[in-house]
Amino acid sequence: MFYGIELPSRLMLGTAQYPSPQVLRDAIAASGAAVITVSLRREGREGGAFREILTDSGCRLLPNTAGCHSAREAVTTADMAREVMGTSWIKLEVIGHADTLQPDPFALVEAARILCAEGFDVFPYTTEDLILGEKLVEAGCRVLMPWGAPIGSGQGLSNRAGLARMRAHFPDIPLVIDAGIGAPSQAAEAMEMGFDAVLLNTAVASARDPVAMARAFGQAVEAGRTAQAAGLMPRRDMARASTPVFGMAELLA
Amino acid sequence: MISVLGAGVAGLCAATALAERGLPVEIVEAVTPPVSRLAGGMLAPFCEGESAPEVIVTRGRSAIEWWRVRAQSFVQRGTLVVAAPRDAGELDRFARATRGHARIDPGDLEPELSGRFAVGLHFAEEAHLDPCEALAALRGGLASRGVAFRDRPSGRIVDCRGMAARDRLRDLRAVRGEMLELLAPDVTLTRTIRLLHPRFPCYIVPRGHGRFMVGATMVESARDGAVTARALMELLSAAWTVHPGFGEAEVLATGAGLRPAFPDNIPALRHEDGRIHLNGMYRHGFLMAPVLACDLANKLSEDMTHAH
Numbered sequence: 001m002f003y004g005i006e007l008p009s010r011l012m013l014g015t016a017q018y019p020s021p022q023v024l025r026d027a028i029a030a031s032g033a034a035v036i037t038v039s040l041r042r043e044g045r046e047g048g049a050f051r052e053i054l055t056d057s058g059c060r061l062l063p064n065t066a067g068c069h070s071a072r073e074a075v076t077t078a079d080m081a082r083e084v085m086g087t088s089w090i091k092l093e094v095i096g097h098a099d100t101l102q103p104d105p106f107a108l109v110e111a112a113r114i115l116c117a118e119g120f121d122v123f124p125y126t127t128e129d130l131i132l133g134e135k136l137v138e139a140g141c142r143v144l145m146p147w148g149a150p151i152g153s154g155q156g157l158s159n160r161a162g163l164a165r166m167r168a169h170f171p172d173i174p175l176v177i178d179a180g181i182g183a184p185s186q187a188a189e190a191m192e193m194g195f196d197a198v199l200l201n202t203a204v205a206s207a208r209d210p211v212a213m214a215r216a217f218g219q220a221v222e223a224g225r226t227a228q229a230a231g232l233m234p235r236r237d238m239a240r241a242s243t244p245v246f247g248m249a250e251l252l253a
Numbered sequence: 254m255i256s257v258l259g260a261g262v263a264g265l266c267a268a269t270a271l272a273e274r275g276l277p278v279e280i281v282e283a284v285t286p287p288v289s290r291l292a293g294g295m296l297a298p299f300c301e302g303e304s305a306p307e308v309i310v311t312r313g314r315s316a317i318e319w320w321r322v323r324a325q326s327f328v329q330r331g332t333l334v335v336a337a338p339r340d341a342g343e344l345d346r347f348a349r350a351t352r353g354h355a356r357i358d359p360g361d362l363e364p365e366l367s368g369r370f371a372v373g374l375h376f377a378e379e380a381h382l383d384p385c386e387a388l389a390a391l392r393g394g395l396a397s398r399g400v401a402f403r404d405r406p407s408g409r410i411v412d413c414r415g416m417a418a419r420d421r422l423r424d425l426r427a428v429r430g431e432m433l434e435l436l437a438p439d440v441t442l443t444r445t446i447r448l449l450h451p452r453f454p455c456y457i458v459p460r461g462h463g464r465f466m467v468g469a470t471m472v473e474s475a476r477d478g479a480v481t482a483r484a485l486m487e488l489l490s491a492a493w494t495v496h497p498g499f500g501e502a503e504v505l506a507t508g509a510g511l512r513p514a515f516p517d518n519i520p521a522l523r524h525e526d527g528r529i530h531l532n533g534m535y536r537h538g539f540l541m542a543p544v545l546a547c548d549l550a551n552k553l554s555e556d557m558t559h560a561h
Contacts, residue, residue: 019306049426
């Protein structure tokens with residue numbers, strides 16, 4: 001449950017960098033995504049025509065504070081998002097460095113405190129740091145969004161062990177892998193590890209065929225989730241024959 | 254009489270194509286100057302194919318010949334696409350997504366880039382022009398054919414008003430673009446340079462006499478008003494990455510305008526409530542306006558023939 005909402009699909013799609021709104025619309029439909037993110041920092045109130053297209057997709061909208069570099073800027077953007085989009089959901093992104101696009105953990109916690117107190121349902125874009133995660137939960141966040149890898153890098157789950165620890169540490173908090181996913185196999189891997197959802201943008205938007213890639217990601221997320229629920233077999237160090245040795249037919253010469 | 258509304262690249266191309274077919278045409282101009290004057294003026298169908306659908310590539314090619322004989326500022330030296338060494342993957346991706354290019358050493362084409370970029374893509378067939386000169390040339394050509402510029406229409410309407418037509422085209426939206434013009438006499442780049450970058454792509458179009466156009470941002474917003482500081486910083490740092498000589502350039506002008514776009518970002522001729530629209534030029538104005546103008550002229554010539 002994400003702030004009391006059950007989502008039919010566990011894929012969340014970003015909406016930037018598509019060749020056209022038409023392609024974006026088709027990609028959303030092909031992916032089966034239930035949630036799409038939308039940025040407001042640069043577009044401002046005058047980005048209404050594009051947001052209308054997103055509203056028409058029928059998906060739940062998750063406005064974000066992408067492009068914000070301070071807590072204050074993020075809070076202002078969130079306030080505008082709630083007013084313009086009519087939702088209390090906000091993906092909180094406070095960028096610490098323009099080049100690495102790494103989250104600023106200190107400003108993130110500060111902004112999360114303010115927004116949770118103002119009644120927002122905050123989805124913070126964070127690292128896999130456990131203490132940072134705890135501070136965010138303490139601030140009132142009921143969902144955490146750890147990065148897979150730096151934004152737009154397509155590196156997948158670059159600290160798999162750290163992410164596994166985070167999953168184990170927060171068994172009851174929905175965790176969404178946000179950013180760094182480049183291939184459907186990586187999205188499936190995140191779901192197999194027990195994460196609750198995956199959020200991505202560039203891997204679909206900059207594919208040669210974004211609509212087909214969106215479909216592939218939808219299938220991968222579904223496959224990973226089903227596999228996790230079905231119970232994955234444990235890894236073994238040695239081979240174990242899958243066919244019984246005894247009782248084999250004795251062939252007559 | 255055919256009344257073309259709008260004197261941007263769409264309106265002027267439409268009127269030119271109609272007048273050249275001998276059809277009676279007039280232009281009804283808006284008070285505000287057209288946003289086409291802020292365009293890059295690139296005739297780059299192959300590069301656009303990176304994100305645009307095939308129709309832009311195949312049909313856009315014919316615009317190169319159209320402009321060659323109509324704009325004095327027309328230059329055909331191709332487009333050179335480069336990327337910083339750490340973004341080599343972007344260049345490979347661009348190469349896979351496009352055609353009509355050859356892998357070259359950028360320094361062989363533009364000696365000033367020698368050693369700065371190890372590898373580039375050359376789209377030899379592509380060209381560029383100076384939008385202000387080209388628009389003026391079309392106006393001159395129309396005037397010499399006796400086409401009048403009026404303030405209200407007297408005939409059948411062909412609506413080329415760009416964003417102003419949003420009163421009739423509900424799915425038309427604005428995509429904000431920002432550009433600047435630099436004077437950098439020390440820089441002698443002779444062809445359009447595109448810098449690929451995961452976040453701050455830019456293109457630099459030479460305009461002659463040391464002038465260069467640097468563009469352009471793409472923001473899903475109808476916000477008008479002057480260029481933002483952020484856009485300036487991004488564009489300038491991208492230009493500086495291509496050639497350090499731009500560090501000493503004079504900023505001659507900055508501009509911000511709203512591109513009219515349909516949901517598929519493909520320019521189109523439409524028939525809606527009793528008039529023909531030529532709109533949705535997006536970032537393909539100089540490339541696609543001549544193409545659609547010729548379609549329009551074909552259609553209206555046919556109509557006239559049937560009428561007689």
